[in-house]
Amino acid sequence: MSTCPRCQAEENKIRTEHKGLNAKGELVWTIFNCESCAFTWRDSEPARTIDYNLREEFFRVDPEKPYPVIMPPAQYK
Amino acid sequence: MSDKNPPLSDKALEVARRIGSLRDFLEFLKENGQCINWSEEVYPEPDIRNVAVAAGRDSMNGPAVIFDNIAGYPGKKMVLGVHGSFTNLALLLGHPKGTTIKELFYDIISRWGADEPLLDFIEPDKAPVNENRLTSNFNLYELLPLYRINEYDGGFYIGKANVVSRDPRDPDNFGKQNVGIYRIQVQAPGEFTLLSVPAHDMGRHIMAAEQEGVPLKISVMLGNHPAMCMFAATPIGYDESEFAYASQMMGSPMRLTKSGNGMDILADSEMVIEAELMNGVRSFEGPFGEFPGSYSGVRKIPRFKVTAISHRNDPIFENIYIGRGWTEHDTLIGLNTSAPIYAALIKDFPEVVAVNALYQHGLTGIISVKNRFAGFAKSVAMRALGTPHGTMYLKNLIMVDDDVDPFDLNEVMWALSTRTRAEDTIVIPNMPMIPIDPAAEVAGKGHRLIIDATSFMPPDKLGGDSKIVTPPSGPEIDAIAKVIQLLQNGGQS
Numbered sequence A: 001m002s003t004c005p006r007c008q009a010e011e012n013k014i015r016t017e018h019k020g021l022n023a024k025g026e027l028v029w030t031i032f033n034c035e036s037c038a039f040t041w042r043d044s045e046p047a048r049t050i051d052y053n054l055r056e057e058f059f060r061v062d063p064e065k066p067y068p069v070i071m072p073p074a075q076y077k
Numbered sequence B: 001m002s003d004k005n006p007p008l009s010d011k012a013l014e015v016a017r018r019i020g021s022l023r024d025f026l027e028f029l030k031e032n033g034q035c036i037n038w039s040e041e042v043y044p045e046p047d048i049r050n051v052a053v054a055a056g057r058d059s060m061n062g063p064a065v066i067f068d069n070i071a072g073y074p075g076k077k078m079v080l081g082v083h084g085s086f087t088n089l090a091l092l093l094g095h096p097k098g099t100t101i102k103e104l105f106y107d108i109i110s111r112w113g114a115d116e117p118l119l120d121f122i123e124p125d126k127a128p129v130n131e132n133r134l135t136s137n138f139n140l141y142e143l144l145p146l147y148r149i150n151e152y153d154g155g156f157y158i159g160k161a162n163v164v165s166r167d168p169r170d171p172d173n174f175g176k177q178n179v180g181i182y183r184i185q186v187q188a189p190g191e192f193t194l195l196s197v198p199a200h201d202m203g204r205h206i207m208a209a210e211q212e213g214v215p216l217k218i219s220v221m222l223g224n225h226p227a228m229c230m231f232a233a234t235p236i237g238y239d240e241s242e243f244a245y246a247s248q249m250m251g252s253p254m255r256l257t258k259s260g261n262g263m264d265i266l267a268d269s270e271m272v273i274e275a276e277l278m279n280g281v282r283s284f285e286g287p288f289g290e291f292p293g294s295y296s297g298v299r300k301i302p303r304f305k306v307t308a309i310s311h312r313n314d315p316i317f318e319n320i321y322i323g324r325g326w327t328e329h330d331t332l333i334g335l336n337t338s339a340p341i342y343a344a345l346i347k348d349f350p351e352v353v354a355v356n357a358l359y360q361h362g363l364t365g366i367i368s369v370k371n372r373f374a375g376f377a378k379s380v381a382m383r384a385l386g387t388p389h390g391t392m393y394l395k396n397l398i399m400v401d402d403d404v405d406p407f408d409l410n411e412v413m414w415a416l417s418t419r420t421r422a423e424d425t426i427v428i429p430n431m432p433m434i435p436i437d438p439a440a441e442v443a444g445k446g447h448r449l450i451i452d453a454t455s456f457m458p459p460d461k462l463g464g465d466s467k468i469v470t471p472p473s474g475p476e477i478d479a480i481a482k483v484i485q486l487l488q489n490g491g492q493s
């Protein structure tokens, strides 16, 4: 899992969050988090969710774009 | 107002006394064939979503589903659909299987306004929720068998938490403690985002904490008494306690204790996550498949860090499937959306018989009313649009006569077919509307539709034989008016 399925951030932005094991202690799946766009995913999910090219374009995220901020902290300044 | 509430039935009280926690309720549902175990191995995605959607198809009688064999989560249990069918709600309120939605509606109405808080406080060291306590190395991904609820959700959501917070400027005030359901996205092993807006109690608490630079502590209760989830979503006043309210509605005491960070929490919940607002931090959150059946977009929202976790032995993680209906969310909030609209209308219009606002949180509502005279039902509809919930949600209103059960869609369709005159539909353009209405051309603004499907009524003609009065007029009267003016000013005539 080298890049983010949602924003294509590079590997150095991808954090390994948790490894799910079975009762024998064998690896079943791994959860990753993208520090650029906050997408979180499991490598066992259907490709439609975790493959950038198969995901609907509508759901891509460009972290550089201005997204709405809920209760912007700047309003207190 | 409590003296006006009829006493609960023996069966309702018996059930209320027996059920003190999620576990108790699951056992009770099992005895009644309303809870099943899914023990074949499932992957979190897409298997859990698939089972949840299939179970949700039967909104009347679908069971709760306990998953006890989830790949990557050996030994862990997760339950969906606890409030997934009206039969499950009926059992909770002490009714048999086969109870109609209309009967449930009247039951909730009859409990409405009870104001005798029934709360027992127990010491934290005796509370089952404190059987296990973690104070470091938190890993929500490991503790909770999370799944991606809808395929394009931005992450893994906790969709059915009851979150307790207190006004950070008045932290000792029990009444200003708020319990609400807010969507939570896990963002790191020990951090999560929580969506609230300034209008919510939680939103006010967040803004107050950041403005004054004081900490905001919260307790996130998971796997709760089933009445808590049902009634924490009900709009009540800022100074009223949701705990008191839920116990009143059940007619039986609820057990409270103190969380490690000073909140009142349910003593018998499966898990309580204590957390603190990361002041000034905003993180990407969403999309999330919401109740209209559409995704709400990506936002930057407040973030919290976990400070401690308490949980029972072998905790059962309760979550929800929500998305394009019918889903558990529709059943969970439907009757509690309908009841306050009814309660508001009945004050002015005792002719209102019942309100069905089950559909997508009331985006469509059906009101049954005893029509007094031509146009009366339309006036009632206008009043409904002015109720707190109606202002933002009631997009389509269908008005039916008192002989039509608004919860029976076959009857409603009959009324639409036989009693609607196209002339008696009203469109009010450009009204306020919840921003997530998928039909909106401009978010936050929408048109209202009223279909008056009540039968023809003659107009109220009392006083209809009026004739204009002809008062005396002319120079003589003008002269008298001048005299009156002079007298008033102390002059002589």
Ligand SMILES: [Zn+2]
Pocket (backbone or CB within 6 Å): A004, A005, A006, A007, A008, A009, A034, A035, A036, A037, A038, A039
């Ligand atoms: Zn990303």
